[in-house]
Structures are given as structure tokens and as C-alpha cells.
Amino acid sequence: MVASWLGCLTLLMLCMLAAPDASSAEPPPRAPLDALWQEHMLTGSAATIYVDESGQRTLLTPRRPFDEQHGEEDVEGAAITTYGIHVARLDERWLLWRNGGWVLRGGLLARVRENTSAIELYGKAVIRQPPYVPGGPFPRDPPMKRGYEFFLMLRQAKVPRATILRQWIFQPRDVVKDGPVRATLQYNATTRTATVTIMGLKTPVEETVETPR
Numbered sequence: 342m343v344a345s346w347l348g349c350l351t352l353l354m355l356c357m358l359a360a361p362d363a364s365s366a367e368p369p370p371r372a373p374l375d376a377l378w379q380e381h382m383l384t385g386s387a388a389t390i391y392v393d394e395s396g397q398r399t400l401l402t403p404r405r406p407f408d409e410q411h412g413e414e415d416v417e418g419a420a421i422t423t424y425g426i427h428v429a430r431l432d433e434r435w436l437l438w439r440n441g442g443w444v445l446r447g448g449l450l451a452r453v454r455e456n457t458s459a460i461e462l463y464g465k466a467v468i469r470q471p472p473y474v475p476g477g478p479f480p481r482d483p484p485m486k487r488g489y490e491f492f493l494m495l496r497q498a499k500v501p502r503a504t505i506l507r508q509w510i511f512q513p514r515d516v517v518k519d520g521p522v523r524a525t526l527q528y529n530a531t532t533r534t535a536t537v538t539i540m541g542l543k544t545p546v547e548e549t550v551e552t553p554r
Contacts, residue, residue, distance in 0.1 A: 368469065369430045369442050378428045378445045382463050382492065383502040387423055387448070392430040402427075412451035414523035416464035416489060424449035426465075434472050440483075441472030450491075451526035453535070457498035460535050460552055462526040465490045469513075486513040489522050493537055493550055507537075507550045515542050528552075 374392060381388045389400045404423050413419040420427045425448035433441030447465035466487055473483035489511045496503040516522060522541035528534070533554055539546040 368433050371443050371467075374428045374430055374443055374445055378426050378447075378465060381426045382448075382465075382494075383505075385424065385449075385496065385503065387425050389425075389427045390429070392428070393432040407449055407452075409452065412462075412526070413448070414450065414525060416450065416522050416524070417446045417466045419448035419450055419464060420446040422448055431470065440474075441470055444468040444470060450524055453526060453528040455528075455530060459496045460526070460528055461494045461496055461503065462524060462535075462537060463492040463494065464522075464524055465492075466522070487516060487522075488512045489516065489539075491524055491537065491539060493526075493535060495553060506535075506552060507548070509537075509539065509546065509548075511539075511542060515544070517541055517543055 369392075377388075377390060377392075377397075387404060389402045391398050391400065402421070404421055404425060407413065407422045407424050413422060419425055425446075427444075427446050429442065429444040431440050431442040431444070445465055445467055448463065449461060450464045451462040453460045466489055469486045469488075471483050471485075491509040492505055493507040494503040494505050511522075520541045522539070524537060524539045527536045527538075529536075533552050534549050535552055536547065536549045
């Protein structure tokens, strides 16, 4: 019985190898996903978007209000707020394994208002998910790698798109293993400077940026 089952599995794998496009040697391109994510960030809109070879689908998802007073220090948790952005493409495959690709999750972390403008801090988790089988007798979560990006922005009234003042990019090797990555924003109206602190990295970051006058 076991030999018969193994024979069927071997035959199935051989058929998949012989079929066109049965396996994928590389993950799907990330640049179009980053462009989608950034467009929603610049316009200040929320979105949950899934992309595949046939195009993209925008899903309606429940969202909780953004906390104007305390912000959202957890980058991935920001994805479910009224300024959250989730963009994913998970159609990468290899032999019998599926569900691989990219997940970009995050959103608005902090906002400081001044007159008719606002200084905002956005965070994005860049998650690389390899192909895997989610079901079966021994299901397990795939080994995912997480990098992070942060954006300090100026949003002005009656201007449809915000301006990026500073960007920080961190690779998975920069992140503390199994630790949450958080960021805070402090603004000094007298000196017109914004201080961004990023935690959960092997080398924490604190940087002060001058904002336009």
C-alpha cells in the first residue's frame, strides 16, 4: 500500500516537471507591488490588494480607526487600520508547493498635525514567503523573511499626494530575530524637526530630520 502511494506521488511529480511552467525558479517581481503600496501611501488611502498573473483584486476588509493620540507602533498591525495597506502576490510555485511570493503590510504609524499640514510616519513590512503546502498531515508555517521600510512624509492640505522627506530600508539580516519592529515619531514645532526612532533592529535607529518651512 505504501509502495503504491509512493509510486503515484513519484508519477505525479514527474508529470508536473514535464508540464510547461510547472515550477518557478524565482519569486514574482516585487517592484509592481511596491509601486501599488507606495501609491496608496502617498494618497493616504487604505487598501487590501491581491495580485496574480490575471491581474489584481481589491478586497473590502474590516478596519479599526487609526489612533491619532498614540499612533500604531507595530508595523504589521497598522495594516488593519483606516490607513492600512496590504499588497500581496502569492502565486509562486515549485513542484507540489504553492503559495510563495511577497506580502507587503503596514500603514500609518504616527501623525503630527500643524496648521494645514501634517508630518506622517509610515512603516512597511516586506515579507518573503517561499512556496509551501499549507495543509496535509503535518502543516506548518513556512520560513518567512522580513525586512522593513519606513517613510517620513509631509502631507499638505489641498495637495493630492504627500512628499517623502526621508526613507529608511532594513534587510532581514538587520532585524532582531522574532522581535517586533516598532517606530515612533516626535516633532519639535520650534525647530521644525522630526525625530524618528526605530526599534527591533540589531542596531536601533534614532534620526532627526529637518522639515520644510
